[in-house]
Amino acid sequence: QQQVKQSPQSLIVQKGGISIINCAYENTAFDYFPWYQQFPGKGPALLIAIRPDVSEKKEGRFTISFNKSAKQFSLHIMDSQPGDSATYFCAALLGAGANNLFFGTGTRLTVIP
Amino acid sequence: KAGVTQTPRYLIKTRGQQVTLSCSPISGHRSVSWYQQTPGQGLQFLFEYFSETQRNKGNFPGRFSGRQFSNSRSEMNVSTLELGDSALYLCASSPPGPTYTFGSGTRLTVV
Numbered sequence: 001q002q003q004v005k006q007s008p009q010s011l012i013v014q015k016g017g018i019s020i021i022n023c024a025y026e027n028t029a030f031d032y033f034p035w036y037q038q039f040p041g042k043g044p045a046l047l048i049a050i051r052p053d054v055s056e057k058k059e060g061r062f063t064i065s066f067n068k069s070a071k072q073f074s075l076h077i078m079d080s081q082p083g084d085s086a087t088y089f090c091a092a093l094l095g096a097g098a099n100n101l102f103f104g105t106g107t108r109l110t111v112i113p
Numbered sequence: 114k115a116g117v118t119q120t121p122r123y124l125i126k127t128r129g130q131q132v133t134l135s136c137s138p139i140s141g142h143r144s145v146s147w148y149q150q151t152p153g154q155g156l157q158f159l160f161e162y163f164s165e166t167q168r169n170k171g172n173f174p175g176r177f178s179g180r181q182f183s184n185s186r187s188e189m190n191v192s193t194l195e196l197g198d199s200a201l202y203l204c205a206s207s208p209p210g211p212t213y214t215f216g217s218g219t220r221l222t223v224v
Binding site for chain 2: 032043049
């Protein structure tokens with residue numbers, strides 16, 4: 001049973017465009033939602049994260065939008081660049097001392113020049 | 114600041130053998146978690162250690178085990194290897210708080 005559902009599975013965007021990746025969850029006990037970026041041969045790297053008491057967080061070209069009532073959150077990559085081509089994972093962490101991340105299935109982003 | 118170091122990077126083992134993977138966390142990080150990454154199942158949590166104690170365990174059979182040493186370095190062991198254990202095994206360390214830093218992983222191939 002996938003605790004965090006992610007879409008789309010793959011995404012192709014032109015350079016300069018906006019990349020949007022969506023995630024949904026069911027467990028309302030999740031209280032931390034990070035996004036990770038993974039390049040081939042490397043481990044996931046933390047990109048940006050949000051808590052459910054905030055509706056939006058922006059860091060440079062990366063923005064998380066969070067909709068607590070809908071139990072959905074999304075990653076927006078503005079002005080997408082070829083160097084952004086990677087696999088992106090959303091994740092969720094239970095509160096109350098739990099320390100295991102539940103990951104989405106990943107989105108392979110390709111930014112074409 | 115050195116990152117999370119995992120050794121070895123690649124490993125080929127035969128079915129039925131056992132394997133030990135090593136993880137050195139970022140200096141000062143006391144929490145170490147292990148994840149399995151496969152194309153079919155994605156990233157799945159194996160277990161987490163803090164101050165030499167297993168705090169949390171995922172849904173994996175008992176063939177998967179781990180430990181943490183007093184210097185926070187961690188090892189995971191898989192006994193009686195199966196073909197389905199072929200995966201990228203990732204270690205992540207964190208300070209107090211949920212900011213996990215992952216290593217580059219150990220690619221295990223079981224033949």
